[in-house]
Amino acid sequence: MNVEKTKDKQDYLFKQVYEYVLNHIERKEWKKDDKLPSVRSLADQLNVHRLTVLRAYQLLKQHNKVYVKDKSGYFVSSEQSVDPDNTDLPIISAYSQKNHLSDIHQHQVEYNFSQALIDPNLLPNQFLSDYVKKVFDLHPKVLATYSTVQGDAELRELLSLYFGKQYKTPLHKDDLLITSGSQQAIHLISEAFVKPRDTVLLERPSYSAAIDVFKARGANIATIDIDQNGYDLDQVEREMKLFKPRLFYLNPTFHNPTGITIPPEQRKQLVDLAEKYKCLLVEDDAYYDTYFDQPPPLPIYTYDTAGIVIYVRSFCKYISPGLRVASIICQSQATMKSLLSSKSLTDNGSPLLNQKIFLHYFSSLRLQQHLEKLRIALQIRKEIMEEELAATNWKWQSPEGGLNLWIELPNGVSTQELYTKAIENGISFVPGMVFDPLEESTSFVRLSYSYVNEKQIREGIRRLVDITK
């Protein structure tokens, strides 16, 4: 018997049981003080060993998700985060959805390090408003017209030529679908390809609003660690083999929150693994153009010859969040057909006016000038934040692009406590737990340097460091 293999399998089963129970608690199917199924009955139901269930229950207890009553078994703990909108109406409480990031962004603060958004002063506002006028001159009936579901043909043509030239992989305009931001793209993908209890692979940590989308869809979540070396491809293969996931959602370039970029050699191998195990790769590339010195490696989709990759490219972050223009590239007709159905059921196509304004800006020379200036401004802000943190014993890897520092706080600093104190002092950041698909506490926090100006970065970080003292 291969002992290592058996141990791995037990580890994964245990994780699955843990998540199964947690899902029920989060969806309020099992409420505060409800008794969990006995170890024996859950083991029988899930067809796993009793020790596997016991181990999962013990970890849930350690994480305060459940508690034990002498001789009576395990019960749902009262320490779940309290949802102010919670209600006793089962149709609402059982299916309550969460967007942890947007909850954090509700706080009005003076020093905003929680928004991975670019300072509106750094975006091309003046030029975009000039294009608005131009679009109405060119297309007087633009507001009286629907876009097609797939998106404006002229825009798709332009983008297919742009990507084809940039990455030397020819595309047809019908390989593109215009969406209202990449958030909608993630949502459409989950609707089209994930059914409740399907397994979805997510990076750990991962973009929080994607975690929330897949969880709301009822997916079982399995995780792949991401660190400065990228992924452990053996782990990816093991999980693909064991769980047969429908898809792996990844953000391989200037990853949110860590800033990591997956090296080129792993990109090709990932496509091979995805093909072998028939697992869609959903490559979310919201930050590609926000590099400081060197452009990042080619996107994963450029290695794909079998139509296994769905590429999501947003332009919201660094051109115009308000226009909400993003694009999906997908070279499998069958996949595109499913996405088009989802898109038509969602909104029948993104607003034409936004697409036309974006088109005129995107095809102008202004775009490259804007990106060049923006990269310098972002790099300066990052360096200022790093300067202010240099005297602390906080740890981070300086990113080569993107909008965030992913910081490990010293032992003994509770990120939750710091968060509460910071908000009281008018400073926001995102505690690392929000990015953990398994929601375990961590000593990491995400600080975004892109939203506030240089002076505010200096003042806000000084205050934050003072609070930790």
Ligand SMILES: Cc1ncc(COP(=O)(O)O)c(C=O)c1O
């Ligand atoms: C990795 C990632 N994907 C998607 C989004 C959503 O962006 P948008 O819907 O504005 O394109 C974000 C925003 O923070 C993000 O960080």
